[in-house]
Amino acid sequence: MSLDIFIILCYMSSILNNVLKTYSWGYLMKIFEWSPIEYVSMISRDREVEYNFASGSPDPSLIPVKEFEKIFQEVIEEYGYRAFLYPGAGGSSELVRNIDKYYLDKIGVSLRSDEEIVIVSGAQHGIKILSQILVEKGDIVIVENPTFWEGVYPIRFHGASLRGVSIDEEGLDTYYLEKILREGLKPRFIYLNPTCHNPTGYVMSIDRRRHLLEIAERYDLFVVEDDPYRPVSKDPPPSLKSMDRSGRVIYIGSMSKIFAPGLRIGFVITNKDLAEKIKILEQHDFSTSTFLQLAMSKALEKNITEALMKRCSEHYDMKRKILLEALERYFPGRYTRPVCGFFNLIYVDKDPERYVEKAIERRLLYVPATRFFVENPVYSIRIGIGLISSEKIFDGIKVLREIFEE
Ligand SMILES: Cc1ncc(COP(=O)(O)O)c(C=O)c1O
Missing domain, CATH: 3.40.640.10 (Type I PLP-dependent aspartate aminotransferase-like (Major domain))
Known part of the structure; x- marks a missing residue:
């Protein structure tokens, strides 16, 4: 950016700031932003989904x-x-x-x-x-x-x-x-x-x-x-x-x-x-x-509670094992190895925000996770295994790889 443009931008932003303060529009300075998670959920509403790696919900079979x-x-x-x-x-x-x-x-x-x-x-x-x-x-x-x-x-x-x-x-x-x-x-x-x-x-x-x-x-x-x-x-x-x-x-x-x-x-x-x-x-x-x-x-x-805790930890361990096999096959060396919980990251070489729509066309949902980095952002996808059934995990990761390969 040239110095001239930089100075003009600074000048404009200081005018904007003063206008916001003068007219009590301070709320406009607050951050109103859709989360990457909510965004994916909104644009996929009413679309058919086979592989849901985006949700943070637990496995439906475990909800009592x-x-x-x-x-x-x-x-x-x-x-x-x-x-x-x-x-x-x-x-x-x-x-x-x-x-x-x-x-x-x-x-x-x-x-x-x-x-x-x-x-x-x-x-x-x-x-x-x-x-x-x-x-x-x-x-x-x-x-x-x-x-x-x-x-x-x-x-x-x-x-x-x-x-x-x-x-x-x-x-x-x-x-x-x-x-x-x-x-x-x-x-x-x-x-x-x-x-x-x-x-x-x-x-x-x-x-x-x-x-x-x-x-x-x-x-x-x-x-x-x-x-x-x-x-x-x-x-x-x-x-x-x-x-x-x-x-x-x-x-x-x-x-x-x-x-x-x-x-x-x-x-x-x-x-x-x-x-x-x-x-x-x-x-x-x-x-x-x-x-x-x-x-x-x-x-x-x-x-x-105790029985539920046991059932949940065993079930998610089983799902995680399937996930890890699939990750090793389709994204070797490009993922964080999850120990527990629902999530892990896959690192990709293209902007994942630009592939969300393409994934939805393949009936797959993921959360672009680049914005989860508050510093030094890395192109990445958040994979969630809470909601998706264990039978769909392996195939879903294969489809994800195809989406990013095309
Ligand atoms: C780390 C973390 N904190 C908080 C929440 C929100 O949980 P709750 O449903 O209890 O509001 C979540 C949900 O995914 C989470 O992963």
Whole structure:
């Protein structure tokens, strides 16, 4: 770009800024953007799909539909009209109690005496509210690079800029994190998905977990642990929350992957002060359905969780094995090797955003993942094996290879 054009662009952007401020059109400066995931889902609506690698939903065969049919009936019998009244901010006391009593020990997450559980409408709602509370315009927030696009969108929306720290088979590169903090970076907090990472499928090692907590302690940082895949993975390492000695880890759990995302139930564990702020902000949206909270609470009481966790982890392990065989055959050396969860990345040599339509014509959906990189973007595709049936995985990866070869 020539210097003249550069100067004209700077001049125009400063005029635009002043106009926006003068006419209170500040909202136009906010980031309104469709996520790559939502975009694919929108343009494929009403199209026939045979290979759905785009969805983050769990396997339909694992959603306990029959159990919920019974549970819904029981909730109506037990609570009657009360199940249909407004929910209170913070969540139903029954559900809070039952998460503590029947669920946390199963997933290896502990609650300190100075902490509380707050019910939210899924992990995403938890991230949104935490962003409203924690983020000030101009803040820097550290995230994995690549990261879960939708998870960090609320953080960006509230005016923070993201600083990416790369991730490998052992998780977040804590040595690099330490280096940039030593050099003076002052982030507001660290957001990460250390177990069954979306989109790479990596799991952070115990050593790196220890190192991260040590660093957080030294630099006095909050760590937001986003952990929806723990209940569907076999023997995951301890949660950061359970290793945290000073209460600086804010834990976000979700019932979406283990039970069903349409229930929209998640929870946040944090200190009482922050917990109260979350509840106060839940006055803005009245949060989670009373009926579904009571149903979730009953489901936990029934002790179906443990069997479901086992069934899920085995089923997804089986699907992942098929996926890995297919990846080795059709994309050797060009993928991240998933350990657990639903996702992994395939690296491609063409812009994947430009091939989405072509893939839909072949009845295949994938999520272009280049925008999941907050720094140094790499052409990549996110593959999800949650929704797709195991029989379709191998063929689907073959079709994907053909799409990118043509
Ligand atoms: C890492 C991560 N965080 C949060 C979410 C959102 O989960 P929920 O359905 O509980 O809002 C997802 C869903 O795919 C996810 O992968």
